[in-house]
Amino acid sequence: MSHPEHRKSHWPLEFDFYHVGTVLPSEAHFDTQDATWLSYSVHGDGRGVLLIGFHADQEPSLFAELGNILTARIATALAAETDGLNWISPPHEVFPEQIAKLRAFPHSSQTYLLRFRGDAHHASGEIVPIQALWIENAVPSHTAEEAHLEPVRSASLSLQQET
Amino acid sequence: MKKTVLIADDVPFVRKTLTDILTKAHFQVIGEASDGKQAVDLFKKLRPDVVTMDIVMPVMSGIEATKAIMSHDKDAKVVILSAMGQENLVMDAINVGAKDFILKPFTTEEILRTLDRAIRGEERTSGIGGKSASSNNSTSGART
Numbered sequence: 001m002s003h004p005e006h007r008k009s010h011w012p013l014e015f016d017f018y019h020v021g022t023v024l025p026s027e028a029h030f031d032t033q034d035a036t037w038l039s040y041s042v043h044g045d046g047r048g049v050l051l052i053g054f055h056a057d058q059e060p061s062l063f064a065e066l067g068n069i070l071t072a073r074i075a076t077a078l079a080a081e082t083d084g085l086n087w088i089s090p091p092h093e094v095f096p097e098q099i100a101k102l103r104a105f106p107h108s109s110q111t112y113l114l115r116f117r118g119d120a121h122h123a124s125g126e127i128v129p130i131q132a133l134w135i136e137n138a139v140p141s142h143t144a145e146e147a148h149l150e151p152v153r154s155a156s157l158s159l160q161q162e163t
Numbered sequence: 164m165k166k167t168v169l170i171a172d173d174v175p176f177v178r179k180t181l182t183d184i185l186t187k188a189h190f191q192v193i194g195e196a197s198d199g200k201q202a203v204d205l206f207k208k209l210r211p212d213v214v215t216m217d218i219v220m221p222v223m224s225g226i227e228a229t230k231a232i233m234s235h236d237k238d239a240k241v242v243i244l245s246a247m248g249q250e251n252l253v254m255d256a257i258n259v260g261a262k263d264f265i266l267k268p269f270t271t272e273e274i275l276r277t278l279d280r281a282i283r284g285e286e287r288t289s290g291i292g293g294k295s296a297s298s299n300n301s302t303s304g305a306r307t
Contacts, residue, residue, distance in 0.1 A: 072248070
């Protein structure tokens with residue numbers, strides 16, 4: 001498996017995530033056991049699929065939005081390269097048994113840590129890891145148009161990767 | 164009298180965050196939509212003072228929904244809230260009639276300032292929601 005190192009430059013740096021806390025890149029290990037995975041496709045002048053993994057005891061909707069932000073920033077960085085325009089799909093939940101197969105595609109990965117500011121559900125300073133995988137030039141089995149027709153749901157995700 | 168808001172976003176976390184911010188200020192959230200078509204239908208039914216509109220949503224995008232709302236009511240106040248900060252998309256949103264564009268993740272101050280400005284009918288003064296798209300879109304290698 002190759003890891004397109006040049007794509008590491010597209011991973012967003014640290015950023016504030018609403019009132020919730022701060023998201024920062026990390027070298028920390030991410031335990032994939034029992035993780036929930038969401039996929040987002042980028043289409044337009046650039047294309048690819050972003051997967052994010054997190055642990056299901058957390059609020060899924062919060063991580064769906066975090067994935068939206070990461071995917072949008074990668075789409076924007078790709079668009080800047082070509083002076084083009086990219087769109088992203090809404091999130092789709094991916095069946096856990098598919099993850100090993102998807103990870104076999106050439107990809108780059110980045111672990112992020114969400115450090116909570118503290119609220120009713122999370123203590124100040126509590127840290128939650130998130131794994132992000134970017135599979136460049138991948139196209140999901142459903143079309144971009146179909147992706148826009150479906151809300152968040154479990155989906156059988158198969159990819160074709162173009163060179 | 165509190166100004167009324169319709170929130171359109173497919174992610175429940177964002178709708179709750181916005182509702183919390185707005186109801187603690189001088190706004191009343193009178194409807195929530197999870198896709199663009201629902202946003203158009205609720206706008207016609209509820210006639211809010213302002214709409215917050217996500218771009219990437221199932222069924223109908225926020226750009227198409229804004230266009231439909233503006234064709235129904237040319238005086239509608241729609242503010243786009245999106246993580247998609249590409250210049251072309253911002254221009255698309257403004258061209259179909261959106262009053263302003265806030266880049267996600269937003270802050271409380273950005274939301275309140277921008278919605279107040281949209282309701283007053285004031286023109287955008289700078290960048291996106293009062294700041295530039297690139298200022299909130301940093302990556303380690305590809306800044307615009």
